[in-house]
Amino acid sequence: MLLISCPWCGPRDETEFRYGGAAHVAYPADPAALSDAEWARYLFIRDNPKGPFAERWSHAAGCRRWFNAVRDTVTYEVLAVYRPGEPRPVLP
């Protein structure tokens, strides 16, 4: 089980959280202007990196707030957590 640090509540079990997919996927400025292919790319196409990956998580059983986490997809280590609106931290 992962130990994830909520930016507010501190370290909690993975079972208290919900996964929200890739972080920092910007909503299109003018969705009506997109072609079907561009819209599909926005909806469905995500990075699938081997290594650090920025994701959204929700502390569903705690403060019920969304936040972002950088998780290493190889080791499952949570490298950083940060609140919504904050920039992705630069990792060493």
Place this chain on the structure above:
Amino acid sequence: MAETSTRRSPLAGHADRLAAATLRSAGALRIEEQPFRTHLDLRLDPSGPGAGAFAGVVGVALPVEPGTTAAGTGVEALWLGPDEWLLVGPPGTDGELAARVHAAVGDEPVSVVDVSAQHATLLLAGPRARDVLAHGCSIDLHPRVFGAGHCAQTMLARAPVVLVADGPDAIRVIVRSSFARYLADWLLDAATEHIAAGA
């Protein structure tokens, strides 16, 4: 509510078993229900004028440090989120407390929801209280970390709860009414090792 209706706690049927467990634990544990406490869920901008005026009008300051509580006169505020608190008061004070909150906040956007009927409160006290909770709760409950003045929303025996530390040996468990009987059964089972058999 009609005058003829009688309010009944979801844990009313557990009172005898909780009292018997308390008695047979010979001082190790005290488990009891605190029925019908007033619980208001409050959503408010912590940086707004309403939060600033809150302490003077409502009688309790809103804690901004995650996982902390603040005690006031006849009301207690538990931190639930960056802009969410649970106000706890004695039974029957919900209308008066909500009126005080609205008086403090004025025209500012606010959400005050009476969730008293959705919650049941169990008090777990005694030197073994934290050991019993540790059977089904993964957060650190040591008094050094989770002492008086701290609260936490977490899972206890797979049920979502709010834990409130009232002192080194006393923790309140706030649970949904629909989970209350399950959780009381679970607590009695988890406390078995501290309860003398027979009698």
